[in-house]
Amino acid sequence: MILLDGRKTSNDIKDEITREVQEMKDKGERVPHLAAVLVGNDGASLTYVGSKVKACERVGFESTLIQLPHTVSEVELLDTIDELNKNEEIDGFIIQLPLPKQINSQKVLMAVDPKKDVDGFHPTNFGKMALDMSTFIPATPFGILTLLERYKVETQGKHTVVIGRSHIVGRPMSILMGRKGFPGNSTVTLTHSYTKNMKEITRDADIIITALGVPGFLKADMVKDGVVIIDVGITRVPDESRARGYYITGDVDFENVSKKAGYITPVPGGVGPMTIAMLLKNTLLAREQAK
């Protein structure tokens, strides 16, 4: 069993980006600049945005955090986006989700200039991805592809089963694994809450990508020997014995499934750390395209 080590791989990627930023500086070029828009004071959102800002510092990017009150109107938020679209000093920006009820998230995402949409959530970028054109791939799927690529996990002709059809993980992964090239060329089955015979399907899988958020969902009797497991589930389980009061777990019964797996991502330390690294990578791409 080989551990797909997201912590190590994401650090490698951050090191590579740091070197590229240093080269830009050496040439006297402006370094990449990521902006993040945070609406309200949600604890988890603050943590996520905080880690993104910190990651920018780590690799030498400029970063700007724009905090708006939870009472902000849709028009005010759209104005902020318009300014970011026009600001030539900013290469890419993200709108931290979720947004408060008075705001139409879809309208907000549509307002982001696709060229600066480093989250890859804009329909134009999503469509390009589905049509095999070059574009920003959403950070979590991009992180999974990168893990498969760097660990040289064979995907061609394999049966990949994706569990969950969310817009940010399941749907894009099902598209990406079936595209031409590597990683890709898989036969892909997308499963979800209406799927019958889940166990039969996962037992046939060479690669399983699960993004349900149900701790312990994938058990050892649901997989075959040698399976590749990508666990995207992240659930906080309350645990008073820990200083933080909780622990993080994925969708996979890691203890037992890992005994059968060929490759497996741990949780934490698997897909999670990759996500921010790929956001940085997309920002670097945006900077290069803006040159």
Added chain:
Amino acid sequence: MILLDGRKTSNDIKDEITREVQEMKDKGERVPHLAAVLVGNDGASLTYVGSKVKACERVGFESTLIQLPHTVSEVELLDTIDELNKNEEIDGFIIQLPLPKQINSQKVLMAVDPKKDVDGFHPTNFGKMALDMSTFIPATPFGILTLLERYKVETQGKHTVVIGRSHIVGRPMSILMGRKGFPGNSTVTLTHSYTKNMKEITRDADIIITALGVPGFLKADMVKDGVVIIDVGITRVPDESRARGYYITGDVDFENVSKKAGYITPVPGGVGPMTIAMLLKNTLLAREQAK
């Protein structure tokens, strides 16, 4: 076995559109207007565009055919598209494919205003479709969904197997069948040239959508009893005994597969006739959105 009759269904849809156009006329409104751009003199392309123009007449739409020589430059074609984008009298337009070598098809499709992209090929529209937003669905997939809908074929929780991952049929069908709602909520497997154990996969399918263009590919021993078959393959087979010198056939060994199928589309007369009806439907939607 129930025949999914595309000829009848497409005529029903054309009748419905004709009535809507008549209502527009009665109200003194401008009727929908579809333009088609044809580059060169390819026989098949001329036939396709001709049928589209004829279909417009049938339902009372305005239509404009713009013919450009096969030597047209990319810039000239992009200028034509720009004019069509700006022309407020035209609700939607299509660029008949394939285009000659000197022209970058991707660049051309990107130049079409997504609001007038009634073929649904622009990445913005493709991305909206993949993200469950309302948009123009490409005509052939839209036709298949409409057949399933009108014949009330159950799709929820069923295993749908799509054969072929083209941008115009396989890829979009794999997305659409797995979306929320009806038709949709299927467990979807997308297969292609790298797929192993094809027979094993198709034998497990409740619904098979095949778009390979290989006559007789899907045989009776590859399907289970009661399967729903959507045959999108269209191949011209040379046959001197026929006046036209050829006959049209699909991917399915119809004679034998139809004995096991619950529902099946004939070829010709199945998905084919639906395509033009759905192009008209998209043009009607474009007209309504432009109001």
